[in-house]
Amino acid sequence: MAGYDFKSESEVKDFINNLGIEYRFGCYSEKKPEVCHLLGDYLESIKKDYDKAGKVYKTNCDDYKYGKSCLKYGTYCLLGKGGIKEDFPVAYNYLETGCKNNEADACFNQGLLLVTDNEKRGINMDILKGMELLKKGCEGKNANACYYLSGMYISGVKTAKGKRTQATAKENGEFLSKPNMKLAHQYALEGCKLGNIFSCANVSQMYAKGDGVEKNEELAAKFKKITLEMQEEMESNKTLKFQEGLQ
Known part of the structure; x- marks a missing residue:
């Protein structure tokens, strides 16, 4: 990279083209999976192919x-992207293959498919399995998985x-999974640590009300402040993005 002048349009083009050549060599000749993925990202983000x-x-x-x-191709299939039929x-x-190979975002998306109604799209609802996948996604540092869980x-x-897909599950009264504010607080706190603003807001409310955790006005105020700071940062980034013409 040191040999390129990125203020020069022609040199930027040369750099981008050489990058594509390097990725193709690393993928097809050296057969490196991580480089193949970079090639996919290159084709998607830079070439728009x-x-x-x-x-x-x-x-x-x-x-x-x-x-x-696996996650990327699964997402393409969900969206009907890249000439692929939905x-x-x-x-x-x-997504299942991605999750089994320790891709937390794939676990989140797979779990989400199971806990929402997608029967018309060919996916049978399975709440308990979906929750286990969300748990795995959260443990793998997916903030959204923690929030949903x-x-x-x-x-x-x-x-x-x-009820249609849980015939073999042990029913727990009227609930398949009972409310559990202690676990709700645990996963909301983890989601907040990972940067999910809604998790932070929920943690603040839990401390304020003493839901699932001992009531603590100081911690409620602390997480409310974190939430507001995150909100301000999000608004600032939106303004910056607009001003820079990056939409």
Whole structure:
């Protein structure tokens, strides 16, 4: 990189083209899964060639079980992106492979497919399995997984919501999963630590009300301040993005 003048348009173009050559060599000649994924990202983000990017992600998942590529191809299937027809069952399979190969974002998306109603798209609801996947996603540092899991423990999950696919699950009264404010606080706190603003807001409210944790006005104020600071930062970033013309 030191040899390029990034103020020169021609040198920037040369750098980008050489980057593509390096990624292709590392992927196809040296057969490095991490470089294949970088090639996919290069084709997607720089070349805007979603068809080729999708093929690279798919092959990298099929051949090497590279979690990040499985996640990307699964997402393409969910969105019908890159010339791929929307296909939730295929997407689910790729997300599952990604999750099994320690890609936390894949666990989150796979879990989300199971805890929401996607039967018309070919996915049977399975709340308990979905919650386990969200748990794995949270443990893998996916903030959204922590937030969603916390929300499910706040409200609980009624058996009727999953009755069509939970025939073999042990029913717990009227709830498939009872409300558990202690776990709700635990996952909300983890989500906040990972940067989820809604988790931080919930943690503040829990400390203020003493829900799932001992009431503590000082900590309630602390997490409220964190939430407001995160909100200000988000607003600032939106303004900066607009002013720089990066939309």
